[in-house]
Amino acid sequence: MMIRLGAVIVALTVGAAVAGPILMPYQPSAQQLERRLERPTLSHPFGLDELGRDILSRIVSGARISLLVGLSVVTLSTIVGVILGAIAGYAGGRVDDVISRLMDVLMAFPGILLAIALVAVLGPSLGNVILALSVIGWVGYARLVRGQALRARELEFVQAARALGAGAPRIILRHVLPTTLPAVVVQGTLGMAAAIIAEAALSFLGLGVQPPTPSWGTMLDAGRSHLFDAPHLTIFPGLAIALLVLGFNFLGDGLRDRIDPRVVR
Amino acid sequence: MARYLLRRLLLTLPVLLGVATLVFSLIHLVPGDPAQSMLGDSAPAADVATLRQSLGLDRPLLVQYKSFLTGIVRGDLGKSFRYGTPVTREIGSRLVRTIQLALAAMAVAILLAIPLGIVAAVWKGTAVDHAAMTVSLVGISMPNFWLGPLLAILFAVVLGWLPVSGTGSVAHLVLPAVTLGAALAAILARMTRASVLEELRELYVMAARARGLSRLRAIVHHAFRNSLIPIVTIIGLQFGAVLTGTIITETIFAWPGVGRLLIQAINFRDYPLVQGCILFISFTYVMMNLITDLTYGVLDPRIRLE
Numbered sequence: 001m002m003i004r005l006g007a008v009i010v011a012l013t014v015g016a017a018v019a020g021p022i023l024m025p026y027q028p029s030a031q032q033l034e035r036r037l038e039r040p041t042l043s044h045p046f047g048l049d050e051l052g053r054d055i056l057s058r059i060v061s062g063a064r065i066s067l068l069v070g071l072s073v074v075t076l077s078t079i080v081g082v083i084l085g086a087i088a089g090y091a092g093g094r095v096d097d098v099i100s101r102l103m104d105v106l107m108a109f110p111g112i113l114l115a116i117a118l119v120a121v122l123g124p125s126l127g128n129v130i131l132a133l134s135v136i137g138w139v140g141y142a143r144l145v146r147g148q149a150l151r152a153r154e155l156e157f158v159q160a161a162r163a164l165g166a167g168a169p170r171i172i173l174r175h176v177l178p179t180t181l182p183a184v185v186v187q188g189t190l191g192m193a194a195a196i197i198a199e200a201a202l203s204f205l206g207l208g209v210q211p212p213t214p215s216w217g218t219m220l221d222a223g224r225s226h227l228f229d230a231p232h233l234t235i236f237p238g239l240a241i242a243l244l245v246l247g248f249n250f251l252g253d254g255l256r257d258r259i260d261p262r263v264v265r
Numbered sequence: 266m267a268r269y270l271l272r273r274l275l276l277t278l279p280v281l282l283g284v285a286t287l288v289f290s291l292i293h294l295v296p297g298d299p300a301q302s303m304l305g306d307s308a309p310a311a312d313v314a315t316l317r318q319s320l321g322l323d324r325p326l327l328v329q330y331k332s333f334l335t336g337i338v339r340g341d342l343g344k345s346f347r348y349g350t351p352v353t354r355e356i357g358s359r360l361v362r363t364i365q366l367a368l369a370a371m372a373v374a375i376l377l378a379i380p381l382g383i384v385a386a387v388w389k390g391t392a393v394d395h396a397a398m399t400v401s402l403v404g405i406s407m408p409n410f411w412l413g414p415l416l417a418i419l420f421a422v423v424l425g426w427l428p429v430s431g432t433g434s435v436a437h438l439v440l441p442a443v444t445l446g447a448a449l450a451a452i453l454a455r456m457t458r459a460s461v462l463e464e465l466r467e468l469y470v471m472a473a474r475a476r477g478l479s480r481l482r483a484i485v486h487h488a489f490r491n492s493l494i495p496i497v498t499i500i501g502l503q504f505g506a507v508l509t510g511t512i513i514t515e516t517i518f519a520w521p522g523v524g525r526l527l528i529q530a531i532n533f534r535d536y537p538l539v540q541g542c543i544l545f546i547s548f549t550y551v552m553m554n555l556i557t558d559l560t561y562g563v564l565d566p567r568i569r570l571e
Contacts, residue, residue, distance in 0.1 A: 105283030109543075110505030110550040114287075116512065117543045120531040121294045197408050201513060204410045205528055220410060224517070227429065231418045238411030246406040 003254025009247025013063050020060035028061035028214050029053065037230040047232040050222055055232065058214040059240045065215045066196045066244060069130055073195035074188045076134035081141025082184060086172045088142065089149025100146075103139045112136065112198045119207045129208045133198050137191065144187055148180040155179075182259040189252035193245045200241050216241045269562050277555050281548065282334075288544045289333045292322075292536045303346055303534045316346075320537065342541040347533045352541035356523055362432065363522035366445060366514065367507050369438050371500065373446035374453055379496070381450075382457025383489065387481055389462060397454065404451025409510055413444040413517040430519040441518040445510045449503050456499045460492035467491075501557030505550045 016023075026044075032052035040047040046055035088099035106114065118132035149172070152158055158175050166174075202208035203217025211218055216237045223233030292299050300317040301308065317323050320343075321332060336342060342352035378401075385397035417440060421429035428437050464470060465488050473483045512524035519525070523542055530538035 101279060101283065104280050105287060108280050108284045108551045109287075109547045111509030113509050113512075113543060113546055116527070116531070117288070117291055117539065118294070120539055121291050121536070123296065200408060201410055205513065205516060207531065217410070220414070224414060227414060227417050228422050231422065234411070234414040234418065238408070238415065241408055241411060242406050245408070246402075249406060 002250045003258065006247045006250025006252075006254055009243055010251055013244050013247065014067065016060050017063040017067050020057075020063065024054075024057045024060055026054035026057040028057045029212050030057075037226060037233070039230070040232055046236040047230070049219070049233055050226060050230075055219070055236055058219060059216065059237060062214040062216045062219065062237070062240070063244070065126070065209055065213065066199060066241075069126070069133070069199040070192040070195040070248075072130045073133040073137050073199075074191045076130070077137030077191065078141050078184060078188055080134070081138035082145050082177065082180070084138065085142035085145030086149050086176055086180070089146035090153055090168060090172050090176055092150075092153075096146075099142070103142060106136060106139050109136070112201060115198060115202065116205070116207060119202060124202075124207045124210055126209050126213070129199055129202055132202075133195055137195065140191065141184060141187055144183055145177075145180045148183060149176050152176045152179050186252055186256045186259060189248055189255055193248035193252065196248070197241065197245050266562065270559060273555060273558055273562075277551060280551055284547050284551065285334060285337055285544065286330075288540050288547070289330055291540055291543070292320075293326075295536065299536055303536060319344075337544070342544065343537040345530070345538040345541075346535040347530070347538065348535075352538050355526060355538060356541060356545050359522050359526050362520060363511050363515070363524060365438065366441055366511055366520060366522055369442035370445035370507055370510070370514075371449065373442050374449035375500070377446070378450040378453030379457050381454040383461060383484060385454070385458040386461035386465070387484055389458075394458075398458070401451040401454040404447045404454075407447065409444050409448060410513050410517065412447055413440070413514060416440050416444060417517075430517075432521060437518075437520075441514050441520050444517065445507060445514045448510070449500075449507060452503060453496065453499060457492070457496055460495045461488050464488035464492045498557070498561075501553070501560070504553045504557075508546055508550055508553075 030053060032048065034052065035048050036050055036052040038044065038048040038052070044054050044056065046059065049055055049058065084099050088096040109117075112133075114136050115129075115132040118135060119128050122128040122132070152175065158171060161171050161175050199208055199215070200217035200220070203215045204221045205217075206221065208217055209215035211222075219237035220234060220241075223230070223237065226233050295302050298313065298317070300313045300320060300322060304313055304316060314323075321329055324332075340353055342356075344350065345352050345355050348355055381397050381401065385394045388394050417429045420427045420440060427439050428434075429440075431437055461484055465484065467488070470483050470488050473487050474480070478486070511522055512527060514520065515522045515525035516528050523545065527539065527542035527546075529535075530542060
């Protein structure tokens, strides 16, 4: 049930992000200044923003940014995390020590604090947000894969491969990594939700995607100045974030239950 | 116990050094000249050179690093570019507000979550349980930068019951504390429910029930006390989320704490103050984790032996 609901929400968002520009009757940046802050009507179901732009069109357009950030961060984090985690877990010894200490240091920064710090010095932009979130994101995957690799190293079929003369890269790629794949897929799905919320948080703080590019976080930030006269500026972008995050969380939790609860939990 | 304490302290030191090193390197990640970036592109070269000198950026990297580390040990994090005062003084003057907010948020979370979790466990599988868990799921999925403005719209704009921002009275603290505490409350409620249900399967609870105690009394008087250990663990582990949550919550409600100071410092490109705030927040987080670990050691002697 949850997994289906999650899949539907995610599929609808992806569909809107892909087909949105064709389906939407308004350009996300088209302004009607004389109608600024207009409340929802039939022609503009989510109303107009502080520059008279159609909020629905901007939310659909913002979905592209959210999904782009989510996919990029999850892909980069997975690649780096899986490689370093597998090396640390399989090699052990000093290599494991160095990688594990690096992970300890990165985990000593709570939540998105390090991402905030990195974007603060590198400058706010979409690319820097993806980079900063990946710098903190890979640790989760590395810890997961390291644990799995440590366990896989002792499995009989891995020892058999070693006895047959297979080298470390081959064993990691062919034997260790496939055992970690289900857990990584679950982590990646939940990671999408985390990256989307983090991007929105950074943009809300003015450290993410810069106007006029429509990002859900930036839209929420703009809504803060109009809580009294135009609450719809706050309600709809937030609803979009919460729904998509809920969708990915449902999907991730459902996948975790389906694949193999023992592997992940 | 003393050996355990010493070992945990020794394990924390390299992490603190790593954090300090990363924070030190932040200013060197600024594209181009940090001093030029702080003063703006049109600043005269002489001013840039003076600022570079006062920030110590003209010295060799290793000398800068050594002076940064000795500064931390002495409690000297440099001077704020914007205020011209020591960074520690700026952080110190806002610390009380952040502590107030964090404690209030944790109190809100505990007061909401534990009764909700117990109710869900007592009436497991019923509509009450489903409703409680749905509320907590909504709490987990709702980002605080949306919840905060929504609460402000409802309680400040529509109902007019609470002030929308600022400080001065307990009423000013309500919306920020609820905003910050909601996610923790959601997680805690789920944890409390799971933990109480787990204890309910234990023999001593069955014995209590066999003596004629109602399910509710068995939970409140017996199961709940033992289920507290994982609940306390979650509270400790979630402290980091509360700490970073203050950055957003303080920004939404113009609450003059360390989180808001950090965002203002970023906007003013006050890099020494940015570094100071980041270092302070992460050091606090590491120390809180250490205290949580040490508390387990006291509560559960088996952990000390591992």
